[in-house]
Amino acid sequence: MPDRQHRRLLAIAVTLTAIGLTTTQAFAAPVPVPTTTATTHDGTTDGGDGGSDDAHDSMESTAQFTEARTAPGVVAPGAYGAAWAQLKSLPRTGGEWEHVTTKPYNADDPRYRDVNSNSSGGSGDVTGRITGLAADDDGHVYAGGADGGVFRSRTGGGDWEPIAEKLPSLSTGTLDLDGSGRLWYATGEANTGATTYVGTGVYVLADPKHGTFQPGDRVGGAELESTTIHALRFAGDKVWAATSRGVWSHSTTTLTGPWTLEFAPNPDYLPGGSKAADPSAPYKNIANDIAIDPKDPSKVVLAVGWRSGDTYNGFYSKAADGSWQRVGSLGDLPTDAANVGDVTFARSADGSRYYAIDESPAVMASNPDTGLKGVYVSRSGSPSGPWTLIADKDKLRNSGSALQGAGYQPGIQSWYNQFLQVDPANPDHVYAGLEEVFETTDGGGSWVTAAPYWNNPFPCWSIDPAKQTGDCSPTTHSDQHAAAIGTYRGRTSVYVGNDGGVYRRPVNGQLDAYGHGKDWTSLADGTIDTLQYYSVGVGKDPADPSGRGVIVSGGLQDNGESILRAHDKVMGSNFGGDGGDTIVDPNNGCNIAQEYVYLDMWVTQNCAVNNGSWLTDPAKATSFEVAPPDKDANAARFIAPLTTDPRNVNTWVAGGRHVWVQNKGFAIRSGSEWTSAYDLGAGHVATAVATVNGTVYAGWCGPCNNQGFTRGIAVGKTDGTGWHQLNLPVDGTLPNRYVSSFAVDENDAQHVVVAFSGFSRAWTEGPGAGIGHLFESHDGGTTWTDISANLPDVPADTVRLLPDGGIALGTDVAAFYRAPGESRFKVLGEDLPTTSVLQLRSGPDGKLYAATFGRGIWAIKTRRDG
Known part of the structure; x- marks a missing residue:
């Protein structure tokens, strides 16, 4: 979603222009610098572009989420799999988790049109990031959440049901239906190109219309554990996988037996290699996509390379001697290492066209406005080309991109946002996803912005609560990741997945006067919850006459702050942008402080309720920086x-x-x-x-x-x-890993428990990685005792001391509980999905709330475990 300050100033500019005044503002535009560690930046001025800030923020968020789990070294394959296996062997406490965020979440909620909200932006109901989509011709749609698993709809979208709950990983790399109607689920989200959301391999569901995934549905052995998977491509009786550890293949007819490593550009950096312990190892064998000649499946082109650049970046094909060699020329599509980064391929159904998007490390490093090199077509249908440029940043921007004239540049996050989808009925009809959704019906001769970034800069925009999106057409959430085309009851639709969920429109939809799709529908109906919460806060609802109702708020990845009041039928969004940490008054849940990012804090004392009147009277604003x-x-x-x-x-x-x-x-x-x-x-x-x-x-x-x-x-x-x-020496009692959380005894501040992220030294090759995840001190930190006991070796994210004297711990696989007087932990409750629990907070209603990074907010009644 848009930068919060950019959003506010745009809204003010529109209003002032309407009444005959003008305003200008220059925005700082950090320049991404390619790196294999945390991205750095320097300040420049670009005359009104919020996009570079957003791009830098996205790179920082993914890098920092990863480093908290990997520092001080590289995590060996199998770490998550081993933790899940141990999890399954542990006993459970009584009690069931209650799913709190089951209502639709309206990003355009007219109740909260205050200075920081994204209300009336046009994206409507949202959920968390969708990174895989597949659809058939019988109304079945399958959507994969970044860390939320697979959901199925039998009605062309909506009325979703989860179908991957029993798998050890709910992180989605991609979803594909093969020619036999089987659903292939590649785990390990690949958007970051690093190891943030590693998976446990590829699974196949033979009857996706009725069945659910089981651990025994895994293809091959453990070869693809602890990888991310960018793409699956099918040819004959073989499936190819582009992963963070090279390109692999497997038979599609015999699903047992190991995967075959087809190509790794730097094999010494693979697990077991002589350089596996090198800190740059995760970035040395990244494969992004695979293009297969429809006329000759033996002719394959691999797109390989780290998004921020490396000498091995490029395209590869097989030479006569069977070795993989760098491709020297493909026409307009560049082949030099500096200009081949994240690449996506798409082939037309009739085999007459191949399309590609190319993100360039060189462009990303030098151009604060974009990382996109271009969109290309091979009109021969062969991945060997020749390829022709059919769109670049400027052509797409001039197609009606939402911020045309306001500075926003398509492709600013093309290392993160990419999809291509060709209409099966028309090889010249293509949807391309970057931050926005672009569409061409003539093979790239002309383009329209089918889904603009947001509606705010257009004259049709209005913050009037009576008009959900003003007079503009609804749009999708920004940041596109996946697309599919399917049919339900004779109507063929395109589905797009992005940081706000799943959206649908007719594949040959209508355009409004701005060249934007006028018929987008959000499919986040409340039955699909892939919301990615960093935080949760709970307080009494002052409007609830019973005095027992609560307000639940939380900060979300790219979806602002959600607020759910005691009797709401729809969750609202009262703060926009990214939502970080949250403080909520337990005695009055309308007192809320929310972090945007980097400690940019805002506060409200009325839940940020506003009708937009702050636009003409700033004194009426209800949230304050x-x-x-x-x-x-x-x-x-x-x-x-x-x-x-x-x-x-x-x-x-x-x-x-x-x-x-x-x-x-x-x-x-x-x-x-x-x-x-x-x-x-x-x-x-x-x-x-x-x-x-x-x-x-x-x-x-x-x-x-x-x-x-x-x-x-x-x-x-x-x-x-x-x-x-x-005094915390590297080789001392406490591990040299990321300090993620403290719990301090309310009756004795010298009594404190600390949680550590990352993996113990059995999995992490790094100085002082140590062992254990949970440590306790009774003397203010002078001495510590490891109380990890039987906890799985997995990143620990949040710890709480409960009123009964027990300890609750949230980790990357589950929540755990240790009863008072005991030394060993149990899995806390039933029905909590296998996803990251980033924050635990106690509510005034006697419940413990869990903010999960992929499956929303959950709550459980806290009691002494029997």
Whole structure:
């Protein structure tokens, strides 16, 4: 979704223009620099483009999510599989998890048209990122969430049901239906090109219309465990897989037996190779797609390379001696390493056309407006070409891109946003997904922007609550990842998957006066929940007459802040952009503080309810920016930690380079009201903070990537006194891994539990990786005891001390509970999907709430385990 400040200024500009005034604003446009560690940037000015900020933010978010799980080294294959196997062997507590976020989530909710919302932007109901789509001619649609598993619709979209719940990985790389109608599910989301969402291989469902995936449906052995899978391509009786560890193949008729490694450009960096421990190993064998000649399946072209550039980037085909050799020329489609990055292929049904999108590392490094090299066609139908350029950034922008004239550039995130879909009935009719959805009906001669980035810059836009999207046509969410074409009851539709879910329109749909599709429908009806929550907060609903109802809020990847009131039939979005950490007043859930990114905090005391009147009267705004001075990518994590004192809701602590404190609670109105309690030091940024009765614990890292990773814990007082760094040697009791969470005893601040992310040294080749994930201290951190006991060796994300004296822990595979007086953990409750639990929070209703990064928010009644 759009940059929050950009969104606000655009809205103001539209309104002022309408009443005869003008306003201008220059935006900082960080320039992505190719790197195999955390991306750096420098500030430039581009005259109004919010896009470069968004692109940099996306790169940082994926890099930082990954490094928290991998630093200080490289994680060996099989780590997640081993953790899942151990999970299945553990006993469970009683109780069932309740799925909280089961109602539609309306990003255009007219109740919340305040200064920071994306309301009236046009994307309507949303869910989390969809990275795989498949559809048949009998109304069946299959959608794969980034970390949410596979959902099936039997009605052409909607009324979804999950069908992959029993698999060890719910991370989607791609979904494909083969010629026999079988559904192939490749796990391991491949958008980042790194190891953020590794999977456990490829699974095949023989009867996808009725069946569900089972662990025994896996193709081959463990060869593709701990990989990401970019694409599956079929030819004859063979399936090809483009993965983060090279190109592999397998028989489609005999599903047993191992996968065959067809090509890896740098085999020494593969697991077991002489350079497997090198920090750059995850980036050395990335394959993005495979193109197969429809007239001769033995002729194959591989698109290989890391999105930010490496010497091995390029296209490869087989030579006469059977070896894979770099392709020297393909016509307009570049073949040099500097200009071949993330590539997507698509072939027409009749074999007469091949299409390709190419992201260029060189362009991404040098052009703040785009990373796109171009869209190409091979009119011979052969992947060997010759290829002809049919679109570049400027051609697409001039096609009616949403921000034409306002600075936005197509392809700014082409390393992250790509799909191609050819109409099976017309080889010249193509949908191309970047940040927006583009369409051509003449083989690339002309293009329209079928789904613009958002509606705000157009004269038809209005924030009037009576008009859901003003007079503009509905659009899709931004950031496109997958597409499919299918038929239901004689109507053929195109389906697109993006950071907001699944959208549908007739394959030969209508266009409005701006050249935008006027018939998009969101399929996020509340039955599909792939929402990716970083955080959750719960407070009493002041409007509930019973006094028992609660408001549940949470910060989401690219979908702002959701709010669900006690009697809502639809969730609303009261803060836009990315949603980070969240603070909610347990006594009044309309008191909400929400982080955008990098500590850019905003606060509301009325749930951010507004009818848009702030546009003409700024005094009527109901949300306020209160960011501390560390609001910067160089001074805070992308998702930076926030907390309150559980014994005093007015005391807040936030962590960037500094540990910031403010004591006005939700009445704060300015970032100047924060005080720096402690400077963590140059190059250090907070990863977790907690406070009780004036004592603060702050975990930090810096550098935070696996090259030179360091971590520490600082302890002190909210008034700035008594601060000191704990003695944490690399080879000491506590592992040299990412500090993810603290839980402090409300009755004794010297009693603290700390959780560590990453994997223990059995899986991580890095200095001081250590063992264990959960440690306890009764003397303020002077000494620690490993209490990990029987926990699976998997990243730990969030820890809570419960009122009954038990400990709850959220990890990348499940939530766990240790009863008071016991030493071993049990899996907490039934029915929680196998996905990352990033935050646990207790509600005033006696429930424990879990923010999952792929399957929404869940809650369970907390009780002493019997």
